[in-house]
Amino acid sequence: xxxxxxxxxxxxxxxxxxxxxxxxxxxxxxxxxxxxxxxxxxxxxxxxxxxxxxxxxxxxxxxxxxxxxxxxxxxxxxxxxxxxxxxxxxxxxxxxxxxxxxxxxxxxxxxxxxxxxxxxxxxxxxxxxxxxxxxxxxxxxxxxxxxxxxxxxxxxxxxxxxxxxxxxxxxxxxxxxxxxxxxxxxxxxxxxxxxxxxxxxxxxxxxxxxxxxxxxxxxxxxxxxxxxxxxxxxxxxxxxxxxxxxxxxxxxxxxxxxxxxxxxxxxxxxxxxxxxxxxxxxxxxxxxxxxxxxxxxxxxxxxxxxxxxxxxxxxxxxxxxxxxxxxxxxxxxxxxxxxxxxxxxxxxxxxxxxxxxxxxxxxxxxxxxxxxxxxxxxxxxxxxxxxxxxxxxxxxxxxxxxxxxxxxxxxxxxxxxxxxxxxxxxxxxxxxxxxxxxxxxxxxxxxxxxxxxxxxxxxxxxxxxxxxxxxxxxxxxxxxxxxxxxxxxxxxxxxxxxxxxxxxxxxxxxxxxxxxxxxxxxxxxxxxxxxxxxxxxxxxxxxxxxxxxxxxxxxxxxxxxxxxxxxxxxxxxxxxxxxxxxxxxxxxxxxxxxxxxxxxxxxxxxxxxxxxxxxxxxxxxxxxxxxxxxxxxxxxxxxxxxxxxxxxxxxxxxxxxxxxxxxxxxxxxxxxxxxxxxxxxxxxxxxxxxxxxxxxxxxxxxxxxxxxxxxxxxxxxxxxxxxxxxxxxxxxxxxxxxxxxxxxxxxxxxxxxxxxxxxxxxxxxxxxxxxxxxxxxxxxxxxxxxxx
DNA sequence: TATCGTAGTGTTTTT
DNA sequence: CACTACGATA
Numbered sequence: 121x122x123x124x125x126x127x128x129x130x131x132x133x134x135x136x137x138x139x140x141x142x143x144x145x146x147x148x149x150x151x152x153x154x155x156x157x158x159x160x161x162x163x164x165x166x167x168x169x170x171x172x173x174x175x176x177x178x179x180x181x182x183x184x185x186x187x188x189x190x191x192x193x194x195x196x197x198x199x200x201x202x203x204x205x206x207x208x209x210x211x212x213x214x215x216x217x218x219x220x221x222x223x224x225x226x227x228x229x230x231x232x233x234x235x236x237x238x239x240x241x242x243x244x245x246x247x248x249x250x251x252x253x254x255x256x257x258x259x260x261x262x263x264x265x266x267x268x269x270x271x272x273x274x275x276x277x278x279x280x281x282x283x284x285x286x287x288x289x290x291x292x293x294x295x296x297x298x299x300x301x302x303x304x305x306x307x308x309x310x311x312x313x314x315x316x317x318x319x320x321x322x323x324x325x326x327x328x329x330x331x332x333x334x335x336x337x338x339x340x341x342x343x344x345x346x347x348x349x350x351x352x353x354x355x356x357x358x359x360x361x362x363x364x365x366x367x368x369x370x371x372x373x374x375x376x377x378x379x380x381x382x383x384x385x386x387x388x389x390x391x392x393x394x395x396x397x398x399x400x401x402x403x404x405x406x407x408x409x410x411x412x413x414x415x416x417x418x419x420x421x422x423x424x425x426x427x428x429x430x431x432x433x434x435x436x437x438x439x440x441x442x443x444x445x446x447x448x449x450x451x452x453x454x455x456x457x458x459x460x461x462x463x464x465x466x467x468x469x470x471x472x473x474x475x476x477x478x479x480x481x482x483x484x485x486x487x488x489x490x491x492x493x494x495x496x497x498x499x500x501x502x503x504x505x506x507x508x509x510x511x512x513x514x515x516x517x518x519x520x521x522x523x524x525x526x527x528x529x530x531x532x533x534x535x536x537x538x539x540x541x542x543x544x545x546x547x548x549x550x551x552x553x554x555x556x557x558x559x560x561x562x563x564x565x566x567x568x569x570x571x572x573x574x575x576x577x578x579x580x581x582x583x584x585x586x587x588x589x590x591x592x593x594x595x596x597x598x599x600x601x602x603x604x605x606x607x608x609x610x611x612x613x614x615x616x617x618x619x620x621x622x623x624x625x626x627x628x629x630x631x632x633x634x635x636x637x638x639x640x641x642x643x644x645x646x647x648x649x650x651x652x653x654x655x656x657x658x659x660x661x662x663x664x665x666x667x668x669x670x671x672x673x674x675x676x677x678x679x680x681x682x683x684x685x686x687x688x689x690x691x692x693x694x695x696x697x698x699x700x701x702x703x704x705x706x707x708x709x710x711x712x713x714x715x716x717x718x719x720x721x722x723x724x725x726x727x728x729x730x731x732x733x734x735x736x737x738x739x740x741x742x743x744x745x746x747x748x749x750x751x752x753x754x755x756x757x758x759x760x761x762x763x764x765x766x767x768x769x770x771x772x773x774x775x776x777x778x779x780x781x782x783x784x785x786x787x788x789x790x791x792x793x794x795x796x797x798x799x800x801x802x803x804x805x806x807x808x809x810x811x812x813x814x815x816x817x818x819x820x821x822x823x824x825x826x827x828x829x830x831x832x833x834x835x836x837x838x839x840x841x842x843x844x845x846x847x848x849x850x851x852x853x854x855x856x857x858x859x860x861x862x863x864x865x866x867x868x869x870x871x872x873x874x875x876x877x878x879x880x881x882x883x884x885x886x887x888x889x890x891x892x893x894x895x896x897x898x899x900x901x902x903x904x905x906x907x908x
Numbered sequence: 909t910a911t912c913g914t915a916g917t918g919t920t921t922t923t
Numbered sequence: 924c925a926c927t928a929c930g931a932t933a
Contacts, residue, residue, distance in 0.1 A: 234923080235923075236923090261923070262923075263923055264923095288922085362922090362923055363923095365923090366923095397923095426921075427921080427922075427923090429920075429921060429922085430921080430922060430923075528920070528921080529919085529920050529921070530920085530921085531919080531920095531924095531925095551921095551922085585909095588909085588910070590909070590910095591909095592909050592910090593909090594909095708923075709923095726920085726921065726922095727921085728920090728921045728922070729921090729922085747920095750920060750921085751919095751920090752920070753920090762921095766921080787924085788919090788924095789918080789919060789924070789925095790924040790925085791924090909933105910932100910933085911931105911932085911933085912930105912931090912932080912933095913929105913930090913931085913932100914928105914929090914930085914931095915927105915928090915929085915930095916926105916927090916928085916929095917925100917926085917927080917928095918924105918925095918926090918927100919924100919925095919926100
């Protein structure tokens with residue numbers, strides 16, 4: 121056998137498997153040992169690189185760079201290889217294994233992503249390209265990885281296996297109690313500040329006792345004492361918050377070298393996506409895990425670091441090469457997503473930042489539509505503008521799901537929602553009120569929690585009197601004090617309530633609750649998980665409570681129904697699923713994880729949630745000083761740069777067209793303001809943009825630019841100003857429709873009015889469209905007119 | 909103890 | 924403006 125020829129053949133074969141990638145991407149795929157930093161610009165195909173890199177590891181290990189052939193390679197293997205190379209075909213799994221060095225097992229690969237959704241997508245795509253071998257690859261988020269580890273090893277730190285994960289709402293409840301108990305005025309220290317500081321300490325791996333040393337003033341010392349107390353209470357409840365998951369895992373590894381060794385041996389090849397958004401604690405975690413073998417590949421884009429407020433430190437990516445002097449750096453700057461105009465708008469904005477590695481996206485595709493910048497007079501027109509542009513695009517053949525409306529803060533969605541709703545256009549809002557944060561859902565989840573983890577006093581307190589059982593605040597306090605004094609849980613006190621004279625007055629209601637609790641325990645132990653909630657709402661009287669609440673209660677009941685079907689779906693999707701697993705899943709998921717791109721509707725979300733997604737048509741609304749960039753970021757260079765990165769993320773979500781809008785006048789926090797257009801608009805390369813003045817004025821004013829803008833001398837008195845600018849319905853006068861009218865709608869085409877109901881100053885039309893069925897729209901607002 | 913009303917408050921982004 | 928927390932009353 122001619123070994124040189126064999127090596128060449130093998131190299132050629134492997135190269136061919138990844139020939140669809142560009143040179144830089146291939147380099148990333150073939151660099152699998154040692155520290156590697158992939159600086160991947162937006163839309164540079166980094167997910168595809170990640171998948172191909174793993175695919176290369178699993179299929180060929182380091183064969184591409186290896187000068188050796190496996191010892192036992194057979195002659196017919198070589199012949200097949202030769203045939204495959206010359207014929208351009210692919211070998212099957214077993215045949216590929218014969219030419220592979222084969223030392224990397226899927227089991228040894230750990231890929232960490234930012235959201236569960238990204239992890240799920242990664243798993244799905246790996247399964248598509250690797251089949252069953254993909255199952256052993258660990259693809260998860262930092263948080264779920266840590267939960268996994270802590271469930272197994274947590275006892276070393278004194279946590280029982282069934283620990284609860286506290287969300288921000290739970291954190292607030294605990295903190296409120298602490299501040300009350302420590303007699304801290306919540307005006308001197310705000311709840312949110314205290315929790316933020318604690319989170320900051322944990323992100324930086326600072327324990328309460330260490331924090332004491334840093335505390336410079338009374339204010340800070342008080343916060344630190346809250347921190348200590350907070351940790352004590354969480355531990356007592358056998359609970360961890362989000363930050364603890366990371367912090368305690370690092371602690372676990374630092375204090376138990378045998379445990380660390382075990383996981384180092386398991387995860388020999390580590391990849392971290394969205395590296396620019398990792399915190400100090402997260403860095404420490406992967407540094408510990410990778411420091412035996414050094415096979416750490418991080419992928420990120422310093423220009424897309426947008427989670428500083430949450431403890432992410434851009435330093436991690438900026439100083440990767442210092443942390444790992446042997447690191448290889450690969451830059452992916454070719455963009456496969458957006459048009460040249462969109463890219464040049466993005467590039468010209470981000471250039472204004474100083475703290476960056478510097479990188480310029482480029483595309484081989486020329487031109488494209490210019491970025492459209494709409495100048496509107498009032499925020500009410502923003503929605504109308506979105507509707508009209510969507511209408512145009514739909515008539516050209518685009519789908520509703522090709523559109524996304526992005527904004528800085530969640531509260532901005534309501535304008536757009538109104539407009540879409542009144543036009544009958546289906547939409548989905550991601551974020552905002554989340555399903556699992558609804559009070560009825562949290563109640564039910566709390567019931568499940570106290571059954572799974574009886575030491576969870578916080579959750580017990582949430583539901584012990586919901587529905588009302590005559591167990592008042594004073595009784596609950598007494599229970600808590602008894603539990604604290606004895607060092608047991610409140611449930612334990614309940615079981616022995618007759619021993620405590622202080623409880624004598626409340627014995628009947630308490631006993632009622634205990635009986636309910638016992639029934640729930642039995643239900644939990646003896647019936648299938650999907651039956652738990654339906655029975656629970658009967659046993660606890662929760663259903664009756666809601667039924668007595670009328671309409672509102674019915675909606676809540678429907679939400680609980682949704683929860684039940686979520687549990688069923690979870691059971692169907694996961695073999696051997698338990699309620700504990702469901703609780704865990706829920707405590708780690710976010711809204712974006714449920715985003716379903718297939719439904720034909722417009723997507724509304726914050727730019728933060730849009731990270732990692734792409735849409736053919738993107739709107740960014742509210743591009744005004746004070747909103748984007750936000751008021752808070754005005755005085756700090758660092759905050760301003762983060763806003764700019766956020767803007768960059770927003771722009772680069774768009775594939776074909778980007779629409780930006782700003783208004784002269786906007787009602788915000790109950791006040792009418794007249795904001796200037798965002799500085800980011802000025803920063804955009806004007807050659808890539810087109811300014812469109814949509815203000816209903818006769819004389820056109822030169823588009824505003826920073827140099828020429830003069831603040832309106834005296835805003836007119838609100839009322840008359842607003843009245844003067846009341847938007848007119850398209851066509852100028854009030855539109856009247858009657859049943860049987862044939863109409864045409866910008867988005868849905870032609871149809872017949874089957875019902876017209878006057879509502880306030882408007883008319884709700886029910887229209888049977890020729891192609892999309894019946895929809896309800898508001899006559900004066902929706903883009904409809906009589907067809908003839 | 910429960911409910912209603914009022915006053916005050918805070919307004920970024922979230923695993 | 925919208926939501927929450929707290930206090931007064933039944």
